[in-house]
Amino acid sequence: MSNATAPLALEMTGICKSFFQGHKELHVLKGIDLSVKPGELVALVGASGSGKSTLLQLAGLLDKPTFGTIAIAGERVADLKDDVRSQIRRSKLGFVYQFHHLLPDFSALENVQMALRIGGVDTKTAAKEAEAILVEMGLGDRLSHNPAELSGGEQQRVAIARAIVANPSLLLADEPTGNLDEETAGRVFELFVSMVRNRGLAAVIATHDLSLAGQMDRQLHLSAGVLHES
Numbered sequence: 001m002s003n004a005t006a007p008l009a010l011e012m013t014g015i016c017k018s019f020f021q022g023h024k025e026l027h028v029l030k031g032i033d034l035s036v037k038p039g040e041l042v043a044l045v046g047a048s049g050s051g052k053s054t055l056l057q058l059a060g061l062l063d064k065p066t067f068g069t070i071a072i073a074g075e076r077v078a079d080l081k082d083d084v085r086s087q088i089r090r091s092k093l094g095f096v097y098q099f100h101h102l103l104p105d106f107s108a109l110e111n112v113q114m115a116l117r118i119g120g121v122d123t124k125t126a127a128k129e130a131e132a133i134l135v136e137m138g139l140g141d142r143l144s145h146n147p148a149e150l151s152g153g154e155q156q157r158v159a160i161a162r163a164i165v166a167n168p169s170l171l172l173a174d175e176p177t178g179n180l181d182e183e184t185a186g187r188v189f190e191l192f193v194s195m196v197r198n199r200g201l202a203a204v205i206a207t208h209d210l211s212l213a214g215q216m217d218r219q220l221h222l223s224a225g226v227l228h229e230s
């Protein structure tokens with residue numbers, strides 16, 4: 001399917017999200033419309049507490065909006081049961097967080113392989129594809145290392161490989177290099193963006209770093225609960 005006919009990777013319409021903090025209702029998102037096309041890279045910037053993680057949690061089906069609708073790869077998710085939402089999360093979404101969240105007792109290869117096995121790929125193919133992506137990301141000599149035996153930058157590269165190996169319809173990243181020193185962060189981010197572009201994936205990436213945001217196709221600024229395109 002060409003990009004012209006493929007459904008939007010993400011379509012959020014009229015999204016509002018409020019939290020109760022004690023008796024006080026906090027309106028974090030106040031009417032967000034966001035469309036992300038297949039293959040499009042979108043940066044999400046905004047001050048601390050502006051709601052970037054909240055927005056990603058909603059797009060990632062980890063929480064539900066107070067109002068509004070969400071569609072992932074053309075499928076509206078609001079009325080779906082929790083198990084179907086989990087299924088969409090596993091098959092269509094990829095996540096990268098500030099901390100790697102790799103399974104500590106498994107090797108780099110096994111951590112990446114697992115993302116494919118969960119999607120139903122057979123063991124042999126999963127091992128081959130996991131190895132290929134780790135080699136592509138410069139980790140060919142780290143395949144059998146457990147996370148504790150890897151540097152911060154290496155851990156994050158494995159986490160990125162795990163998130164993209166199954167070619168999700170939408171990749172969601174929350175400060176993906178926020179835990180690394182500036183130089184390592186720059187290198188890992190560049191690799192991340194080139195991997196995502198090579199695979200033609202759509203991504204929404206929250207970052208505080210405006211120079212990293214500048215590498216994306218679009219920059220969206222979240223402020224006072226609404227999005228502005230900059």
Ligand SMILES: Nc1ncnc2c1ncn2[C@@H]1O[C@H](COP(=O)(O)OP(=O)(O)OP(=O)(O)O)[C@@H](O)[C@H]1O
Nearest residue numbers: 019020021028046047048049050051052053054055
């Ligand atoms: N589960 C929750 N219950 C109550 N308040 C919440 C909850 N989750 C988030 N908030 C509040 O919503 C606001 C937005 O938080 P969020 O984590 O989305 O911001 P952010 O832009 O990602 O911040 P940062 O850049 O510091 O990570 C904050 O004021 C936060 O305290």
